[in-house]
Amino acid sequence: MKIKPKIILAAVATTLAFSSLAQAETLTEFFQQSKIDGNIRSYYFSRLYGNPAVPNQNAYALAGRLNVETAPFLGGFGVGVSFFTAHSFGANDLSGATSPDSFGALTNYPHLDATLIGPNNSINALGQAYIQYQQPWLLVRAGDQEINTPWLNNTDSRILPATYQAVYAEVTPLKDLHFYGLREFRWKSRTSTDYSRDNYYYQPGFEADTLYGSTEGVLSKSAGQGTNGTLAFGASYALAGAKAQAWYYNFYNFANMFYGDASYTLKTGTGFDPFIGAQFVREWLGNNAFSQSRVGLNYPTSPNQGNYAVDSTAYGVQIGINTPSFGRVFNNGQLFWAYNALDPHAGTLGGGAIISPYTVGVVWDPLYTSSMIRGLVETGPGHAWKVKWTQNLFNKHILFMASFARYYTYFSGVSNDTYMDLTYFPGGDLKGLSIRDRVEVSNASPQNPGPGGSNYSFIYNRVQLQYDF
Numbered sequence: 001m002k003i004k005p006k007i008i009l010a011a012v013a014t015t016l017a018f019s020s021l022a023q024a025e026t027l028t029e030f031f032q033q034s035k036i037d038g039n040i041r042s043y044y045f046s047r048l049y050g051n052p053a054v055p056n057q058n059a060y061a062l063a064g065r066l067n068v069e070t071a072p073f074l075g076g077f078g079v080g081v082s083f084f085t086a087h088s089f090g091a092n093d094l095s096g097a098t099s100p101d102s103f104g105a106l107t108n109y110p111h112l113d114a115t116l117i118g119p120n121n122s123i124n125a126l127g128q129a130y131i132q133y134q135q136p137w138l139l140v141r142a143g144d145q146e147i148n149t150p151w152l153n154n155t156d157s158r159i160l161p162a163t164y165q166a167v168y169a170e171v172t173p174l175k176d177l178h179f180y181g182l183r184e185f186r187w188k189s190r191t192s193t194d195y196s197r198d199n200y201y202y203q204p205g206f207e208a209d210t211l212y213g214s215t216e217g218v219l220s221k222s223a224g225q226g227t228n229g230t231l232a233f234g235a236s237y238a239l240a241g242a243k244a245q246a247w248y249y250n251f252y253n254f255a256n257m258f259y260g261d262a263s264y265t266l267k268t269g270t271g272f273d274p275f276i277g278a279q280f281v282r283e284w285l286g287n288n289a290f291s292q293s294r295v296g297l298n299y300p301t302s303p304n305q306g307n308y309a310v311d312s313t314a315y316g317v318q319i320g321i322n323t324p325s326f327g328r329v330f331n332n333g334q335l336f337w338a339y340n341a342l343d344p345h346a347g348t349l350g351g352g353a354i355i356s357p358y359t360v361g362v363v364w365d366p367l368y369t370s371s372m373i374r375g376l377v378e379t380g381p382g383h384a385w386k387v388k389w390t391q392n393l394f395n396k397h398i399l400f401m402a403s404f405a406r407y408y409t410y411f412s413g414v415s416n417d418t419y420m421d422l423t424y425f426p427g428g429d430l431k432g433l434s435i436r437d438r439v440e441v442s443n444a445s446p447q448n449p450g451p452g453g454s455n456y457s458f459i460y461n462r463v464q465l466q467y468d469f
Contacts, residue, residue, distance in 0.1 A: 033071030038082075040064045042465040043159050045113045050456035059113035060091045063159040065127065076135050080145070082128035086159045088121050115362075117159055118191035118212040125193050127163045139170040144195070149182065150259055151249055151356055152230055155364040157372075158190045158213065162358070165195050166229075180234040180247075187229075187358065189213060197226030199357035201254070201289070214361025216298060216378070223293045227357070228252040241265040241275075253289045255310045255355040258282045261366065263318070271324020275336075279368065281314040283355060290349055297350040299380050299411040310355050311348040314376065316340035316368045331392035337385065338368030344381040344410050351411060352381040371405045371417040372440040373460055382409030399423040415444045432468040437461070 041064070047057040063086035070079045093111040097119070109119055117123060130143030146154045147164050154161035166184040173179075186195040191212040198206040200214040205221035229252055236245035244262040251257065263277035290296065291308035320336025345352035354377045359365040365377050369384040376384055388403035401421040408414050423436040442458040 030071050035069040036067070037469060038064065038066040039466055039468045041159055043116060044463045045116050046461045047113050048459040048461070050458065054456075055110050057109075057111055057113040058093065059088070059116035061086050061088050061117040061159045063087070063117075063123075065160070067128070072134065076133050078132050078134060080128055080130050080132065080141075080143075081126070082146075082163075084123065084125045084127035084160050086117050086120075086123040088117050090121060092117075092119075094119055114191070114212040115158060115214075116191075118210050120191065120193075120210060123160065123191070123193050125160075125188060127160070127188065137172050140168070142167045144188075147182065147184070149180070149232060149234060150245070150247060150261075150366040151257065152182070152184065152232065152358045153364055155190060155213075155359060155362045157362070157364065160190050162190050163188050176238040178236045180232070180236075182230065182232040182234075184230040184232075185228070190362075197228070199227060199251075199254075200360050200362065201355075201357055202226075216361040218295045218298060219289060219293055223289065224253075227254065227289070230357075241267055241273075251355065251357050253292075254357050255283045255285045255288065257355075259366070265322070271322075273322040275318075275320055275322065277318040277368070279316045279318075279340075279366065281312065281354060281367075283310050283312040285310040285355075288349075288355075297353055297380070299350065300413065301411045307347045308349045309347075311345040312342065312352045312354045312381075313345070314340060314342040314354060314367070318368045325392075328395050329393060331394075331396050333389070333391040335387075335389050337387045339383070339385045340367050340369040340376055341383040342376045342381045350380050353377075369405050369407075371403070372419055372438065373417065373442060373458075374407075374415075375405075376407065376409070379407055379409045379412040379415070381411065382407060384408065397425050397427060399425070413444065415442065417442050434464075434466050434468075436464040436466070438464070 042062050045059045049056055065082055065084050067082045068080065072078050094109055096110045098108045112119065126144065128144050128146060130141050130145045132139065132141040144163055144165055145168065146161060147166060147168060148154055154163070164184045165186040166182060169181040171179040186197055187199070188195045189211050192209050196207040196209040198209055198211060200216055202211060202219045202223065203217035203221060204211045207226065231250040232247060234245060234247040242264045246260040249257040259281050261277065261279035263275060265273050265275040267273055286309045288308065288310055296308070316339060318336055318338040320334060323333040323335070325331045342354060343352055349355070356365055356377050360377055363370050363373060363375055363378065365375060367375050367377065369375060369386040376382060384405060384407045386403060386405035388401065391400045393400060403419045404416065406416040417440055419440045421438045423434055425434050440460045444456065
């Protein structure tokens with residue numbers, strides 16, 4: 001969306017906001033009923049490569065977001081606006097950049113973790129600008145907005161979230177029964193300043209988009225006219241300890257997807273509540289952007305060259321237990337084990353790879369075994385298992401997480417990821433502040449180059465300070 005439509009939207013929003021005074025007796029009451037919130041973030045990321053031939057990478061950014069949603073007017077209408085800003089203050093090392101493209105950007109920065117803020121010194125964007133209509137049983141929202149569905153979401157593990165130009169609807173005919181509809185047209189990635197018709201399968205530069213954050217870009221900036229977005233429908237239901245959801249996605253020119261998952265938690269009354277879950281993914285599409293551009297996927301051993309039809313099947317199971325509090329030290333926790341399998345399909349794109357345009361490479365998909373830096377979506381067909389422990393401590397002032405995942409794949413070899421995550425919530429006068437340190441150690445086999453090269457370890461550390469207001 002260019003500047004002019006946003007100016008028009010702002011003008012419409014202002015006009016409608018003043019009309020809301022018909023419902024609010026005074027201007028003061030109108031502002032009291034409106035919502036204002038946001039956050040401030042300070043993130044420092046470092047990538048440490050065990051391979052001496054690969055330079056370490058770092059990145060720093062300070063960011064903020066301000067969200068404003070008006071009080072309802074005209075029987076349920078509302079307007080929402082969010083401003084995003086992020087700055088590196090020149091602290092990042094951009095030296096040694098190579099591979100200039102036609103619009104003057106540089107796509108390879110050997111000393112920079114470009115997934116945080118890209119090579120930008122600053123990002124300023126109108127992240128959200130939408131009009132909505134809401135009733136207890138209905139929500140319809142149109143415009144620039146955050147969206148959170150299993151395979152199209154805000155991927156919010158960086159300094160800024162991803163947002164979408166879309167129409168989104170949610171219908172709730174009964175308590176805990178929801179129906180969803182989505183038509184997405186363009187998106188703004190976590191390192192972009194504006195909306196584009198690309199996704200993570202495109203290289204930086206498509207429609208002049210400074211798209212960074214994924215290593216899966218195989219489609220060049222001249223690859224056709226871009227994607228027409230996504231059409232999706234879904235439903236979810238919860239009853240007692242059971243939950244289930246099902247989704248259909250049409251990622252235009254990329255893949256059709258069916259996704260479903262279900263879980264059940266047994267409430268024992270003791271605080272020890274076991275649970276079980278299962279999930280299923282099915283994808284298909286013959287003529288697509290990969291076949292039109294005649295490019296495959298980036299695996300260490302690229303399978304089935306010349307075959308580009310999407311055909312993938314994946315499933316998973318999860319079993320675990322929720323644990324109660326024990327005094328002030330050990331509060332609620334969870335322990336689970338999970339398994340996923342992605343079947344190989346000979347003669348298809350990536351040998352049966354899952355095509356996930358808005359999560360690939362950034363690992364924000366719903367598969368049980370996905371880790372901080374990768375999962376079966378990134379490594380391709382095979383199977384994986386994962387064990388994870390989550391524990392609240394000291395009256396929930398500390399949240400600790402640890403996990404271990406192992407991947408056995410057909411085209412990316414064998415690898416494992418060890419993850420630790422510690423978050424401190426001071427509370428009191430500092431309510432809203434959190435201090436978080438996330439570390440993942442990845443080990444690859446000689447057959448799997450991994451992030452740091454064959455048979456080398458890779459350590460990814462993310463220090464994150466955030467204040468929510």
